[in-house]
Amino acid sequence: MRIRLAKVDDASAISIVHINSWRSSYRGIVPDQVLDSLDYVRNGSRWREMLSNLGEMKCFFVAEDDDGRIIGFAIGGPNREEKTGFNGELYAIYLLKEYQGKGVGKKLVENVAYWLSRHKYNSMLVWVLEKNPAKYFYESLGARPVGRKKIEIGNAPLDELSYGWPDLSILIPNKSK
Numbered sequence: 001m002r003i004r005l006a007k008v009d010d011a012s013a014i015s016i017v018h019i020n021s022w023r024s025s026y027r028g029i030v031p032d033q034v035l036d037s038l039d040y041v042r043n044g045s046r047w048r049e050m051l052s053n054l055g056e057m058k059c060f061f062v063a064e065d066d067d068g069r070i071i072g073f074a075i076g077g078p079n080r081e082e083k084t085g086f087n088g089e090l091y092a093i094y095l096l097k098e099y100q101g102k103g104v105g106k107k108l109v110e111n112v113a114y115w116l117s118r119h120k121y122n123s124m125l126v127w128v129l130e131k132n133p134a135k136y137f138y139e140s141l142g143a144r145p146v147g148r149k150k151i152e153i154g155n156a157p158l159d160e161l162s163y164g165w166p167d168l169s170i171l172i173p174n175k176s177k
């Protein structure tokens with residue numbers, strides 16, 4: 001397994017991870033019609049657009065298996081909301097189901113945290129659907145619940161929680177990496 005920065009040409013592979021991970025994680029949480037209508041090509045174009053315009057203040061990491069296949073990704077950058085007390089944000093992290101629970105998510109979060117810490121950020125927030133057990137992943141990495149809000153996905157009202165790391169250094173075990 002290898003973690004590296006994403007390239008624009010990774011967009012299609014990222015789209016597959018994104019949609020498959022949504023479908024395996026969010027069934028029963030997000031409306032079926034949203035999950036069923038996700039489209040690999042359309043979604044891939046959005047990722048291509050995003051990767052083409054990433055800018056210098058955001059990072060996008062992918063995890064590859066030993067054959068070079070992309071099996072997960074994580075994105076970080078400045079917090080999109082002001083006045084939360086956390087200047088960095090983990091925007092997204094998704095792995096294919098068969099690669100979950102093997103330590104890859106932790107490595108991706110550590111890479112985002114290290115990158116943020118080298119780009120003027122010292123804390124990090126992440127939003128997670130209240131019903132998503134991924135919140136326990138963030139807790140096990142030392143984050144604490146700090147807020148909540150209501151969002152809508154496909155006309156369904158959903159509760160989201162935010163988890164925060166006030167000090168990113170706890171996510172950076174080996175600063176020489």
Ligand SMILES: CC(C)(COP(=O)(O)OP(=O)(O)OC[C@H]1O[C@@H](n2cnc3c(N)ncnc32)[C@H](O)[C@@H]1OP(=O)(O)O)[C@@H](O)C(=O)NCCC(=O)NCCS
Binds near residue numbers: 096099127132
């Ligand atoms: C959430 C996710 C990124 C975590 O990555 P992962 O590779 O499965 O997690 P790891 O194997 O690195 O786990 C790291 C630690 O978190 C714990 N953990 C991970 N998922 C957990 C869960 N659902 N419940 C409780 N603990 C969990 C692990 O036990 C491990 O603890 P340890 O270090 O004490 O052994 C991954 O499971 C995933 O992609 N899930 C589906 C998509 C998703 O929900 N993304 C988050 C959107 S906000």
